[in-house]
Amino acid sequence: MPSRPADGLIAVQDIFLLVQFPKLEFRIRPTATEIVADTDIVVTAIPILAHPSPPLHEGLLKKGALAISLDYDSAWTSAAMGECVFVCDDIPQLIETRKHGVYFSGIPDEIHADLSGLAAGTRPGRTEEGQKFFSMNMGIAVDDMVVARLVYDLARQRGIGRMLPL
Secondary structure (H helix, E strand, O other): OOOOOOOOOOHHHHHHHHHOOOOOOOOOOOOOHEEEEEEOOOOOOOOOOOOOOOOOOOOOOOOOOOOOOOOOOOEEEEEHOOOHHHHHHHOHHHHHHHOOOOOOOOOOOOOOEHHHHHHHHHOOOOOOOOOOEEOOOOHHHHHHHHHHHHHHHOOOOOOOOEEOOO
């Protein structure tokens, strides 16, 4: 349950989280460093800035953890991303956006895989115990994958469509 502030009130968003996800444990921490420490999965979603001052640095993410950035490179330093196996939702889209010079200047040069390669098994996921993974998601390809699955399931349910050889 979220910690109560000194005045004893629970914020509306805390009540929503408790109702929607009663079996999950939520912890409120005063600093970004305390949030990341000893956490298996860290999802960041702070404002996307053209010139960020990321609060999360190298060495914070524990071995074997997964960091998922929904805020481009606003939350994590280059060094923090660089100490992980770096994946994204769409490599060409990420590279093209970086070419414009506003976002993604801090991402590692080596991008291990995109979501389609991981999902299709053409690129390996974790190859060593303790590997840290970092997933940079612009969001568009993630949406495409979710919609594709819904369309596929609906077509199978209705008995329509045709399987094509890959």
